Amino acid sequence: MAAIWLTIDEFCASTHLKRELVEKLIQDNKLTHKTEGEQVLIQTEPTNHSLVSIGENALSAQNDNAPIAFAEKTIGTILNLHEKVLEAKDESISTLKSENKFLKDALFSMQDIYDDDQKSAQFLREQLQRTQEELESMKRKYKLMWGKSVGNVDLSPLVKNGENPEQDSKKNQ
Numbered sequence: 001m002a003a004i005w006l007t008i009d010e011f012c013a014s015t016h017l018k019r020e021l022v023e024k025l026i027q028d029n030k031l032t033h034k035t036e037g038e039q040v041l042i043q044t045e046p047t048n049h050s051l052v053s054i055g056e057n058a059l060s061a062q063n064d065n066a067p068i069a070f071a072e073k074t075i076g077t078i079l080n081l082h083e084k085v086l087e088a089k090d091e092s093i094s095t096l097k098s099e100n101k102f103l104k105d106a107l108f109s110m111q112d113i114y115d116d117d118q119k120s121a122q123f124l125r126e127q128l129q130r131t132q133e134e135l136e137s138m139k140r141k142y143k144l145m146w147g148k149s150v151g152n153v154d155l156s157p158l159v160k161n162g163e164n165p166e167q168d169s170k171k172n173q
Contacts, residue, residue, distance in 0.1 A: 004043070004044045006042050006044055007039055007041060011044070014044075
């Protein structure tokens with residue numbers, strides 16, 4: 001069978017392939033071709049027809065791979081976003097843990113201060129109770145000694161120049 005030489009455009013028209021695919025097949029040396037002047041001619045023979053069917057299969061495979069490539073990119077984007085969400089989640093957890101630790105420490109500190117205040121208040125209540133008991137005891141002693149109620153008595157005239165009225169009463173006896 002005699003070889004027929006066609007230009008790229010004629011070859012594309014007869015095989016219904018895109019020019020880019022035909023040029024790629026020429027670069028990969030899958031089509032027999034020659035250059036005459038500025039034109040590239042492609043030899044048509046039974047071997048090229050099988051290559052054209054291979055090229056069509058490659059084209060359909062590329063078209064079939066387009067949704068797969070899109071799905072892979074989409075999955076890659078989703079995984080990337082998922083990693084960023086996980087990083088943000090880890091950062092949020094870390095921040096919440098540090099805030100929780102701070103609040104626990106503040107709570108323990110406040111509890112310690114509250115306990116100290118309670119101890120101080122209890123000490124002051126006990127001190128006040130002892131002072132009140134001592135005052136009642138002094139009132140009873142005064143009443144026994146002088147026979148008077150202390151409620152409206154001014155003790156300042158009884159103390160002369162830093163002297164104790166009890167000592168004066170002992171001197172007089």
